[in-house]
Structures are given as structure tokens and as C-alpha cells.
Amino acid sequence: MSSFLLRRLLILLATLLAASLVVFAVLQILPGDPAAIMLGTGARADTLAALRHRLGLDAPLALRYLHWMVGMLTGDFGVSYTYSVPVRVLVAERVMVSLPLALLAIVLSTAIAIPVGVLAAARRGRAADAATMGIAQIGVAIPNFWLGLLLILLFAIRLPWLPASGFPGWGAGAWPALRALVLPALALALPQAAILARVTRAAVIETLGEDFVRTARAKGLTRNAALWRHAVPNALVPVVTLIGLQFSFLLAGTVIVENVFTLPGLGRLVFQAIAQRDLIVVQDLVVLLAGSVILVNFLVDLAAAWIDPRQRRSGA
Amino acid sequence: MSSIWRSRNLIAGAALSLAMLAVALLSLIWTPYPPTGMDFLHRLAPPSAVHPFGTDSFGRDVLSMIMTGAQSSLTVALIAVAVGAGIGVPLGALAASRGGLLDDVVMRGCDLAFAFPALLTAVMITALAGPGAVNAMLAIGIFNIPVFARVTRGAARGVLVREFVLAARTAGRSDTAIVLIHVLPNIAAVLMVQATIQFALAIVADAGLSYVGLGVQPPQPSWGRMLNEAQTFIWRAPLLAVFPGLAITLAVLGLNLLGDGMQDLLDPRLRRAR
Numbered sequence: 001m002s003s004f005l006l007r008r009l010l011i012l013l014a015t016l017l018a019a020s021l022v023v024f025a026v027l028q029i030l031p032g033d034p035a036a037i038m039l040g041t042g043a044r045a046d047t048l049a050a051l052r053h054r055l056g057l058d059a060p061l062a063l064r065y066l067h068w069m070v071g072m073l074t075g076d077f078g079v080s081y082t083y084s085v086p087v088r089v090l091v092a093e094r095v096m097v098s099l100p101l102a103l104l105a106i107v108l109s110t111a112i113a114i115p116v117g118v119l120a121a122a123r124r125g126r127a128a129d130a131a132t133m134g135i136a137q138i139g140v141a142i143p144n145f146w147l148g149l150l151l152i153l154l155f156a157i158r159l160p161w162l163p164a165s166g167f168p169g170w171g172a173g174a175w176p177a178l179r180a181l182v183l184p185a186l187a188l189a190l191p192q193a194a195i196l197a198r199v200t201r202a203a204v205i206e207t208l209g210e211d212f213v214r215t216a217r218a219k220g221l222t223r224n225a226a227l228w229r230h231a232v233p234n235a236l237v238p239v240v241t242l243i244g245l246q247f248s249f250l251l252a253g254t255v256i257v258e259n260v261f262t263l264p265g266l267g268r269l270v271f272q273a274i275a276q277r278d279l280i281v282v283q284d285l286v287v288l289l290a291g292s293v294i295l296v297n298f299l300v301d302l303a304a305a306w307i308d309p310r311q312r313r314s315g316a
Numbered sequence: 317m318s319s320i321w322r323s324r325n326l327i328a329g330a331a332l333s334l335a336m337l338a339v340a341l342l343s344l345i346w347t348p349y350p351p352t353g354m355d356f357l358h359r360l361a362p363p364s365a366v367h368p369f370g371t372d373s374f375g376r377d378v379l380s381m382i383m384t385g386a387q388s389s390l391t392v393a394l395i396a397v398a399v400g401a402g403i404g405v406p407l408g409a410l411a412a413s414r415g416g417l418l419d420d421v422v423m424r425g426c427d428l429a430f431a432f433p434a435l436l437t438a439v440m441i442t443a444l445a446g447p448g449a450v451n452a453m454l455a456i457g458i459f460n461i462p463v464f465a466r467v468t469r470g471a472a473r474g475v476l477v478r479e480f481v482l483a484a485r486t487a488g489r490s491d492t493a494i495v496l497i498h499v500l501p502n503i504a505a506v507l508m509v510q511a512t513i514q515f516a517l518a519i520v521a522d523a524g525l526s527y528v529g530l531g532v533q534p535p536q537p538s539w540g541r542m543l544n545e546a547q548t549f550i551w552r553a554p555l556l557a558v559f560p561g562l563a564i565t566l567a568v569l570g571l572n573l574l575g576d577g578m579q580d581l582l583d584p585r586l587r588r589a590r
Contacts, residue, residue: 014424015424015427015428018424018428019428019431019432022428022432137569138565140572141516141565141566141568141569141572142561142565142568143520143523143524143568145523145524145527146523146543146557146564146565149543149546149547149550149561150558150561152550153554153557153558157550157551157554158554248431248433249433251433251436252434252435252436252437253435255436256435256524259527270436270439270440271443274439274440275443277444282440282444286432286436289432289436290431293431293433
């Protein structure tokens with residue numbers, strides 16, 4: 001187990017390093033000089049040079065990368081060009097919207113998908129199976145930002161139950177803040193739940209056909225006991241792996257869905273930073289988001305190995 | 317029961333996908349109204365016999381815009397998939413047939429690419445490189461490369477150990493010839509299924525990019541941008557926010573059904589498991 005953990009940790013570090021190099025390189029290649037954008041088209045050459053120097057844009061590439069990386073590792077994310085505040089402060093503020101949103105979406109999606117998937121598997125080929133899988137097939141096809149609009153139409157306009165957009169902040173109490181997150185979380189969660197329910201169903205059906213489930217039934221366990229105690233736990237590996245993968249989709253989804261609901265989260269911050277060519281913010285955010293995806297996948301691998309010891313030997 | 321249900325998927329998927337293609341082609345020669353023709357006397361009109369889907373805030377006919385929107389949506393998705401397959405398939409085949417260090421490098425590169433939330437990175441690329449259809453295709457296409465590379469490598473490795481490949485190798489065929497003559501034809505079906513799935517994902521990604529203003533630029537209509545514009549008038553004309561989304565969902569649903577149907581034809585074991 002320890003050599004498995006060590007190998008995984010090394011891969012984790014190498015991937016994080018490579019991801020930071022890719023982000024840094026891509027942002028150097030893409031056009032758009034932040035100094036020129038900040039000063040506008042009429043800027044004099046010497047003012048431009050002075051600003052580039054102040055922003056550290058005139059240093060050699062390798063030095064800039066090192067400086068940035070050391071900063072990221074010590075918690076100094078640099079200062080936003082446009083907001084003139086440390087990026088760390090911006091991120092800390094926005095993460096309080098995006099993280100609860102993503103967590104709420106994951107919890108909702110899992111809470112809906114696993115019971116539905118298991119139920120469909122247990123009732124395979126019958127009406128309940130056909131109905132839920134038909135709905136899931138449509139759910140997979142609905143883009144989350146359109147679902148967001150439909151939810152606004154239904155639950156904010158037709159039935160004025162929940163706010164259509166905006167975020168009151170956690171200072172006003174947990175209840176108004178949670179109310180503002182319900183619709184965006186549902187918009188993110190339902191399409192993911194549809195995918196997860198299909199995978200859960202397929203995984204449970206697969207294990208239901210295994211010998212150990214038949215043995216459990218032969219031992220005298222009821223259908224339900226065999227299902228929940230033997231089939232479902234053994235079907236969890238692909239399900240947990242998928243939940244981890246969906247984290248990446250959810251993060252990307254927040255970019256658009258936060259725009260639909262005008263939520264002041266990381267997604268909107270990325271978007272504004274890109275529009276204003278606030279490259280240090282873009283660079284930090286993309287590497288932080290990619291880093292969290294890499295970290296979550298690492299944890300998912302560990303969880304899969306913990307659930308199913310065979311995975312520890314199955315190589316890289 | 318199950319095989320009928322499955323082939324029904326295939327038929328429904330093929331029908332929906334062909335219908336979408338037909339609409340896109342038809343819109344090249346005919347739409348009920350010019351898709352960019354404004355009519356300020358009839359702004360935000362509800363659906364009626366004259367305008368079946370109503371009109372938008374400029375008085376443009378929504379049905380005509382949705383029909384024309386199919387053009388850009390399908391083109392962007394098609395090219396994004398072609399970019400992904402064009403680079404990913406050779407890369408995956410190379411990794412499978414050479415093995416060793418090259419294989420490791422390609423596969424670790426794929427792992428790395430999967431760490432970046434695709435849509436987020438596509439937003440970053442199109443926003444910085446400039447909004448528009450071409451950059452949208454490339455930004456979406458880049459994330460199709462690792463998908464095709466992985467699928468190709470996995471499927472090709474299964475074929476490379478078969479007897480007829482050994483026979484061809486003994487007969488002195490080169491690696492390239494073996495991949496081209498023996499491997500690719502045998503994994504074409506798997507790749508077709510993957511291409512269908514990626515096509516559906518690309519349509520959603522393109523709609524997302526257009527929704528935030530980074531896809532096809534006006535006056536060329538696009539489903540994503542129509543949804544964005546509809547949101548401004550969602551209190552006065554709620555149906556405006558329904559029709560373009562329905563078009564996206566039907567296109568994606570059709571492709572997904574088609575992919576599922578083909579998948580089941582390919583994998584009889586899976587068909588029985590369902």
C-alpha cells in the first residue's frame with residue numbers, strides 16, 4: 001500500500017508541475033499585452049515600458065515562472081491589475097460562493113442518482129426502469145445553462161418562490177444565501193445526476209450477475225438484502241470514480257451557470273478577469289482550478305483503492 | 317424486449333440527427349423569413365400562424381433564426397470533432413503500436429489535459445485569442461484530442477495482439493502498414509461511436525461559448541446567443557428562452573441515442589447485460 005501511495009503522490013506532484021507549466025506557457029503564447037490594455041491605445045512608449053517593468057513583465061520568462069510558482073506555494077498569488085487587491089483576497093471572497101455551489105450540486109446529484117440508478121437496476125426491463133432511464137436520457141442532453149433558464153422561468157417567474165439571480169452574501173444569514181444557490185445548484189446537478197444514474201444502473205446490473213450475489217441469494221438472503229449488502233457496495237468503484245470526474249465538469253459548469261444567475265463566484269471572476277486581460281488573475285485561477293481537479297482525482301483514486309483493494313495492484 | 321428497445325434508440329437517434337442535418341441544409345436555401353430581417357413593428361410577438369415560434373426583441377423570426385443557427389452549431393461541432401480525431405487518432409495509434417516511452421508520454425499528456433476543465437479552458441482560449449467560430453472550433457477541438465488518443469490506443473492494443481496482425485508482421489509488413497490496413501478498419505466502429513458522443517458534447521460546448529458571447533458572432537444567428545438575448549426579456553417573452561434550448565437538447569439527444577444504439581450493436585455482451 002505504501003509504495004502505491006508513494007507512486008500516486010509522485011504522479012500527483014509531476015502532474016501539478018506540468019499543469020502549472022502549461023498554463024504559464026499558454027498565457028505567454030496568447031495575444032494581449034496587459035500593460036497595453038491597461039493604458040489604452042494612446043499610451044506613450046516610455047509609460048508602457050515603465051508599467052511593464054512595474055508589473056514584472058520585462059523579466060526573463062524562466063524567472064517570471066519561478067517567481068509566480070514560489071508565490072503560489074507560499075500563498076502570495078500576486079496583485080490583480082484591475083482590482084488592485086491581492087488575488088488571494090479575491091479568490092477567498094469568491095470561493096465562498098463557488099465551493100458551496102459545487103458541493104451542493106454534488107450532494108444533490110449523488111442523492112438523486114444513486115437511489116434512482118439502484119432502483120432502475122433492481123427493476124430492470126420493467127416500467128420503472130424504462131421511465132427513469134428515458135428521463136435520464138433526456139436529462140443528459142439538456143445543457144445546464146438552459147436548464148438554469150428554465151428553472152428561473154418556473155421557480156422565480158411563474159412561481160415566485162426563489163430569487164432569479166444575484167447573491168446576498170453569507171453576512172445576511174445562511175438561509176437567504178442558500179435560497180440563492182438552490183436553482184443554480186439544481187441546474188448543475190440534474191444533468192450530472194442523469195449521467196450518474198445511468199452509470200450506477202449499469203454497474204449494479206453488472207454486479208447483480210456475479211457469482212457472489214447468487215451465493216448470497218442461495219444462502220437465503222432476500223433480494224433486497226443481496227442488492228444492498230452485496231451488489232451495491234461492489235458497484236461503487238465506477239460510481240465514485242465518476243463523481244470525482246464530475247467535479248471537473250461542475251467547475252467548468254460554474255463559469256457559465258454563474259453567469260446565468262449572476263453569482264459572484266470564481267466562474268464569474270475568471271470571466272471578468274479574461275475580459276479585462278487581468279492575466280495574473282486568469283493564470284492563478286486556471287492553475288488553482290486545474291490543481292483542485294488533479295487533487296480530487298488523486299483522492300478518488302485513493303478512495304477506489306480503499307473500496308476495492310484489487311485496484312492497488314492494477315498499476316499506474 | 318431489450319433488443320427492440322435498443323434498435324429503437326438507433327432509429328430514433330438517426331432520425332433526429334438526420335432531421336437536424338436536413339434543417340441546417342434547408343436553411344441554406346430557404347427560411348420562412350430572412351434570419352437577420354428586423355421588423356420593429358412586431359417585436360417580441362408570441363407564437364402565431366405568421367411566426368410559429370414568435371419574434372425576438374428586434375422583430376426577427378425565431379423559427380428562421382433557429383433553422384439558420386443549426387448551420388453554425390453543426391459546423392463548429394463537426395470541425396471540432398475532426399480536429400480531435402485528426403490529431404488524436406494518429407497519436408493514439410502511434411502510442412499503441414510503438415509502446416514504450418512514446419506511449420507513456422502520450423498517455424501522461426492525456427491525463428494532464430483531462431485535469432483542465434474543458435469548457436473553462438475553452439472560454440479562456442476563445443476570450444484571449446478573440447471570439448469567433450474558428451477559435452471556438454479550435455478551443456473545443458483541442459479537448460477532443462486526448463479523448464480520441466485514449467480510445468484509439470485502447471482499441472488498437474486489443475487488435476494488435478490478434479493473430480492476423482502477427483501474421484502480417486511475419487509477412488514483413490511495416491508498423492504503418494499494419495496500423496493502416498489492419499488496425500484502423502477494425503477499430504473504425506468504436507471511433508464512430510466516440511465521434512458521435514464528442515459531436516454531442518461539442519454542440520453543448522459551442523452553445524455555452526455562444527451564450528457567453530464567445531462563439532459565432534452576430535448577425536449570424538446561434539442558439540447560445542439567442543438564449544442569452546432571451547434572458548434579457550425573460551419576464552416579457554418567456555417562450556423566447558425555450559425554443560433555442562429545445563433545439564440544442566433535440567440535437568444532443570439525437571446524437572446520444574445514435575451513439576447508444578451503435579454502441580449496443582457493437583457490444584452484444586452489453587446488450588444482454590441491459
